[in-house]
Amino acid sequence: MFSLELLLNALVAGILLGGFYAAVSLGISMAFGLLDVVNIAHPVFVMLGAYAAYIMNVRLGFDPILTGVLFTPLFYGLGVLLYRVYYASFERKGAESLRGLVFFFGVLFIVEVSLLLAFGVDYRLVEAPYIGESLRIGSVGIAFRLLVPCVVGVALTGALYLFLSRTFYGRAIQAVAQDAFALRLMGANPFRVKGIAFGLAIATAALAGALLIMIGPVEPAMNREYIGRVFAVAVLGGMGSIGGTLVAALILGIAESLTATFSGPSWSVAVSFGVLLFALAVRPAGLFGR
Amino acid sequence: MAGRTFAALAVVVVAAGLAVTGLGVNQYYYFAAYVVLQYVVLATAWNILGGYTGYVNFGTPAFFALGAYTAVVLIQSMKAPLVVQLLGGAAVAGVLGLGIGYLTLRLRGVFFSIATLALAVVLQTLFVNWEYTGGARGITLARPATTPLGGSYVEYLFVVMLVLTVIAVATAWWIEHSWVGRGLAAIRDNEEAAECMGVPTLRLKLVATTVSGLLMGLAGGSFPYYLTFIEPASVFDLNYAVNSLAMPMIGGSTTWMGPVIGAILLGTAQQVATVTISSALNLLIVGVILVAFVILAPEGIVGLVQRLARRGRA
Amino acid sequence: MSADAYLDVREVTKRFGGFLALNGVSLQIRQGERFGLIGPNGSGKTTLINCISGTLRTDGGRIVFDGADITAFPAYRRTRLGIARSFQIPKPFTSMTVLENLMIPIEYARLGHHDGVVDEAMGILAQVGLAAKARVLSRALTQVEMRKLELARAMAARPKLLVSDEAMAGLSSSEVDDILAILLQLNGQGITVVMIEHIMRAVMRFSERIAVLDAGEKIAEGTPDQILGNKTVERAYLGE
Numbered sequence: 001m002f003s004l005e006l007l008l009n010a011l012v013a014g015i016l017l018g019g020f021y022a023a024v025s026l027g028i029s030m031a032f033g034l035l036d037v038v039n040i041a042h043p044v045f046v047m048l049g050a051y052a053a054y055i056m057n058v059r060l061g062f063d064p065i066l067t068g069v070l071f072t073p074l075f076y077g078l079g080v081l082l083y084r085v086y087y088a089s090f091e092r093k094g095a096e097s098l099r100g101l102v103f104f105f106g107v108l109f110i111v112e113v114s115l116l117l118a119f120g121v122d123y124r125l126v127e128a129p130y131i132g133e134s135l136r137i138g139s140v141g142i143a144f145r146l147l148v149p150c151v152v153g154v155a156l157t158g159a160l161y162l163f164l165s166r167t168f169y170g171r172a173i174q175a176v177a178q179d180a181f182a183l184r185l186m187g188a189n190p191f192r193v194k195g196i197a198f199g200l201a202i203a204t205a206a207l208a209g210a211l212l213i214m215i216g217p218v219e220p221a222m223n224r225e226y227i228g229r230v231f232a233v234a235v236l237g238g239m240g241s242i243g244g245t246l247v248a249a250l251i252l253g254i255a256e257s258l259t260a261t262f263s264g265p266s267w268s269v270a271v272s273f274g275v276l277l278f279a280l281a282v283r284p285a286g287l288f289g290r
Numbered sequence: 291m292a293g294r295t296f297a298a299l300a301v302v303v304v305a306a307g308l309a310v311t312g313l314g315v316n317q318y319y320y321f322a323a324y325v326v327l328q329y330v331v332l333a334t335a336w337n338i339l340g341g342y343t344g345y346v347n348f349g350t351p352a353f354f355a356l357g358a359y360t361a362v363v364l365i366q367s368m369k370a371p372l373v374v375q376l377l378g379g380a381a382v383a384g385v386l387g388l389g390i391g392y393l394t395l396r397l398r399g400v401f402f403s404i405a406t407l408a409l410a411v412v413l414q415t416l417f418v419n420w421e422y423t424g425g426a427r428g429i430t431l432a433r434p435a436t437t438p439l440g441g442s443y444v445e446y447l448f449v450v451m452l453v454l455t456v457i458a459v460a461t462a463w464w465i466e467h468s469w470v471g472r473g474l475a476a477i478r479d480n481e482e483a484a485e486c487m488g489v490p491t492l493r494l495k496l497v498a499t500t501v502s503g504l505l506m507g508l509a510g511g512s513f514p515y516y517l518t519f520i521e522p523a524s525v526f527d528l529n530y531a532v533n534s535l536a537m538p539m540i541g542g543s544t545t546w547m548g549p550v551i552g553a554i555l556l557g558t559a560q561q562v563a564t565v566t567i568s569s570a571l572n573l574l575i576v577g578v579i580l581v582a583f584v585i586l587a588p589e590g591i592v593g594l595v596q597r598l599a600r601r602g603r604a
Numbered sequence: 605m606s607a608d609a610y611l612d613v614r615e616v617t618k619r620f621g622g623f624l625a626l627n628g629v630s631l632q633i634r635q636g637e638r639f640g641l642i643g644p645n646g647s648g649k650t651t652l653i654n655c656i657s658g659t660l661r662t663d664g665g666r667i668v669f670d671g672a673d674i675t676a677f678p679a680y681r682r683t684r685l686g687i688a689r690s691f692q693i694p695k696p697f698t699s700m701t702v703l704e705n706l707m708i709p710i711e712y713a714r715l716g717h718h719d720g721v722v723d724e725a726m727g728i729l730a731q732v733g734l735a736a737k738a739r740v741l742s743r744a745l746t747q748v749e750m751r752k753l754e755l756a757r758a759m760a761a762r763p764k765l766l767v768s769d770e771a772m773a774g775l776s777s778s779e780v781d782d783i784l785a786i787l788l789q790l791n792g793q794g795i796t797v798v799m800i801e802h803i804m805r806a807v808m809r810f811s812e813r814i815a816v817l818d819a820g821e822k823i824a825e826g827t828p829d830q831i832l833g834n835k836t837v838e839r840a841y842l843g844e
Contacts, residue, residue: 038400040348040407089585098478099584101346101403102539106581109532113574221528228408235401266415273408280397469711476697476708483695486657488683488713488761544699 005139010261012140018253019150022157022246023208025233027201033240034177041108043226049209050218057126064126068210072203079202080195115220123217149211161242173197232276300456307452311445320448326557327451331458333537333549335505341543343498344478349406350534352413353383353503355525357510362423376511383507384500391499414526428521431514458505462546536580542592610635617664625651627820640811641800647817649800657689658682683713686764690754696742703738706760713761732756765796772803
């Protein structure tokens with residue numbers, strides 16, 4: 001049954017969800033879009049961030065966003081380390097991407113099962129004063145648990161965009177994707193630059209995870225739903241384009257929200273699959289790709 | 291291994307399998323052996339696309355489960371005999387392989403892999419919502435009262451799975467030694483060059499995905515009667531995804547022997563381990579071993595042995 | 605004009621996103637000809653070859669080979685029709701030996717299976733001077749040997765038209781002569797050879813006609829002497 005109010009609510013929820021999806025996808029936009037590293041384990045690091053927020057919330061009463069920010073440096077270090085292993089084992093040897101993919105799947109697997117062992121299959125959630133609240137504008141309800149992640153997600157996207165376009169290392173990261181040799185001539189070490197880029201990609205997972213657990217309860221297997229989503233956003237947005245990531249994330253969020261409202265929530269997972277296939281078939285360069 | 295030797299080995303294996311039935315031994319051994327053999331099939335099937343062609347399938351559960359659920363539908367709708375279940379499961383899973391291949395194999399390999407991941411998630415959602423096959427609660431199935439062999443049904447299924455294993459491994463053996471296998475290897479080594487050398491890469495890749503899916507569906511087809519209870523959570527279990535990948539990678543992905551060795555070693559170890567440790571911890575160990583092998587010994591056990599043999603000769 | 609063109613490239617255009625790599629390039633190559641293709645780095649030579657071999661899809665224009673419009677054909681079909689190429693950066697089948705590398709085009713580029721494939725492969729290897737390395741893994745070869753393998757592989761496809769993409773880059777003078785001799789021999793057997801090179805003396809000696817590309821366009825075409833004296837070509841290479 002269809003009503004304008006239902007449609008409006010679905011649209012708004014979709015936009016809010018999209019802002020959050022942007023936060024989750026930034027890491028893939030960088031790792032896959034700019035560095036061509038197929039890190040399918042990225043969503044599981046987001047889960048890790050979510051569980052970090054959970055622990056800090058339950059034990060110390062920390063606000064999830066605070067945890068997200070606090071853990072960002074730790075996740076950055078993790079990312080740099082992970083890239084070093086990947087580089088030494090696969091990239092340097094020019095090994096077939098088969099093994100790199102399997103490697104990240106192994107990492108995904110190890111982290112997911114570790115979370116499973118540590119926390120079990122029960123859903124975990126966080127408590128914060130604003131999570132249950134919502135505001136109404138006309139007939140549209142805006143839940144804070146969606147609004148806050150959206151705002152933070154958009155802010156994170158903006159911050160990353162500024163970093164990539166205004167700072168030396170940011171521009172170096174964009175350059176390394178296209179021409180590692182020229183980068184050397186500029187005095188920057190491609191390996192180091194890629195390490196920083198990958199570190200940043202994983203670093204975003206800390207905050208993204210905190211946002212995730214704000215939206216709803218989490219359990220370890222959820223990371224796999226997100227793999228389709230983040231790659232759909234990365235491809236649709238035009239690999240490596242941060243602005244494109246945001247637009248694509250919004251599109252995905254709206255598509256999922258509409259599907260969930262009118263066809264049932266269990267089908268929203270299939271939406272990202274459809275979007276990805278559509279993007280690959282119609283415009284593999286994405287919306288903003290070069 | 292030459293064709294005649296292989297065929298002889300296959301006959302010996304099946305004969306041995308038949309010989310150990312009806313001995314009045316603890317039924318548990320047949321259950322366990324069935325599981326290990328099932329892994330041999332899944333690992334072999336995975337490797338045709340993974341190790342031979344270089345395309346990574348993360349969605350083994352999708353094909354396996356589709357085979358199982360096809361069998362469920364065939365049982366529910368027409369009480370179909372086991373053979374029909376097997377063929378049905380294989381056919382439907384094969385079509386899925388063809389379909390997903392057709393949609394994604396013109397793109398980079400990573401998109402195929404991501405699509406297989408997404409596929410597993412989507413299919414699971416589908417079956418969770420389909421009441422005819424039990425939905426999320428699952429469905430119980432009754433085995434037939436008698437078996438063609440006499441003896442228990444589990445022993446019969448063990449022999450069936452043994453035959454399926456021989457079929458799967460023989461398929462891999464044939465592909466490996468034929469012009470098809472050489473073409474797949476060329477695709478794996480350098481797809482662009484292969485295409486320019488006259489290899490119809492898309493067509494061969496589709497063959498590989500279809501055969502791989504078909505064999506996985508074949509294994510899934512006998513699962514309902516084995517377990518007598520099918521629910522999405524158990525057929526879409528993550529352990530199928532990781533094991534079908536880890537076993538060939540650990541055993542060695544360039545020959546038919548690798549998946550067999552990997553599946554027997556890892557499968558048996560896991561059967562022994564699940565008695566003592568939790569299944570989650572078991573999976574964690576598999577994951578760690580997988581990553582270790584991918585980084586340190588990518589050519590797998592078979593490759594290591596070959597390397598040692600070469601050094602011994604030199 | 606197109607009537608006697610064996611390979612007729614008509615107004616081929618190729619874009620990569622916003623970048624125009626080829627802008628309406630046309631070439632007519634006659635059967636049995638020795639044709640040279642030169643131009644500064646980034647002028648689109650390899651892109652053009654990729655479009656001819658089918659590795660890339662064109663965004664405009666047509667390609668006609670031996671009377672058949674092959675514009676929409678996938679690469680493997682073009683190979684089976686008789687177009688073969690070597691790669692600028694060698695792309696050997698790394699898990700295979702040198703001999704096995706040749707088996708692929710022998711088995712796939714020519715339909716129908718036949719006996720004596722190993723002998724044939726060995727013959728080709730002898731022609732390029734790799735016979736001694738037949739059982740060696742292709743990834744263990746030196747750079748020069750890999751270049752020769754590239755050529756040998758293309759030859760194993762029994763092409764009617766062979767494109768050699770910078771097969772001589774970085775080779776010593778005598779190695780360049782080796783490759784040149786092989787290409788001349790192949791042409792002597794009736795194979796149309798298109799040579800892309802930077803090594804001017806080789807191109808000038810080898811080619812009956814030469815086309816020059818610059819920034820995705822053909823800026824000159826003619827005999828080696830005509831090209832040598834061409835001011836536009838000189839400007840393209842040296843800049844203003």
